[in-house]
Amino acid sequence: MSQDLEELQRILIEGQRRSMQGSYQRRSPAKPAIPFLLEARSGLKKYVEAHEDDDKAWRSLSQAEECLLNYSAALNCLEKAMDISGQRDKKDLKRLALLKEYEADWKQLNLTPAQLQALGGYLSQKLLEEGCDHTLRCTQEWLKALSIAKPKSVVDALRNRGGYCDCEVLNNVVGG
Numbered sequence: 189m190s191q192d193l194e195e196l197q198r199i200l201i202e203g204q205r206r207s208m209q210g211s212y213q214r215r216s217p218a219k220p221a222i223p224f225l226l227e228a229r230s231g232l233k234k235y236v237e238a239h240e241d242d243d244k245a246w247r248s249l250s251q252a253e254e255c256l257l258n259y260s261a262a263l264n265c266l267e268k269a270m271d272i273s274g275q276r277d278k279k280d281l282k283r284l285a286l287l288k289e290y291e292a293d294w295k296q297l298n299l300t301p302a303q304l305q306a307l308g309g310y311l312s313q314k315l316l317e318e319g320c321d322h323t324l325r326c327t328q329e330w331l332k333a334l335s336i337a338k339p340k341s342v343v344d345a346l347r348n349r350g351g352y353c354d355c356e357v358l359n360n361v362v363g364g
């Protein structure tokens with residue numbers, strides 16, 4: 189039996205509250221938020237299997253995917269919700285456009301959410317030991333050590349998101 193939608197939305201809101209992402213911010217959720225977001229997402233996935241025509245549930249699932257930086261999935265769920273409700277209201281269209289923008293940005297960054305988390309762990313450790321020297325030295329070392337493809341384009345994407353040095357990558361891109 190799937191969980192009740194209101195309960196799942198409460199879990200999602202708790203995850204959003206802890207994520208420190210604000211509205212429409214493109215960085216990883218803060219660690220304390222992750223168990224809530226994952227629980228909400230898995231519950232909502234089960235819920236929509238059983239209630240395919242519930243646009244509210246698809247909207248919530250879209251939000252959970254967005255918080256977890258899965259923009260393609262967030263887009264699909266929002267489109268599904270819009271199809272079901274048969275409405276194309278301004279708020280939805282605006283969100284759809286933003287999600288498309290984030291998806292394109294994410295493709296430029298070319299790191300998986302797991303790789304971004306790993307970069308965050310590496311930078312936290314390095315900055316704790318050595319401090320920030322106002323360059324992307326540690327970020328570049330990490331990209332090199334992992335043989336990440338097209339490191340220069342990753343660095344450009346990090347700069348586009350306000351990551352001009354290692355501590356800014358950690359704070360502005362990776363997040364808490």
Ligand SMILES: [Zn+2]
Nearest residue numbers: 320322353355
């Ligand atoms: Zn710095």
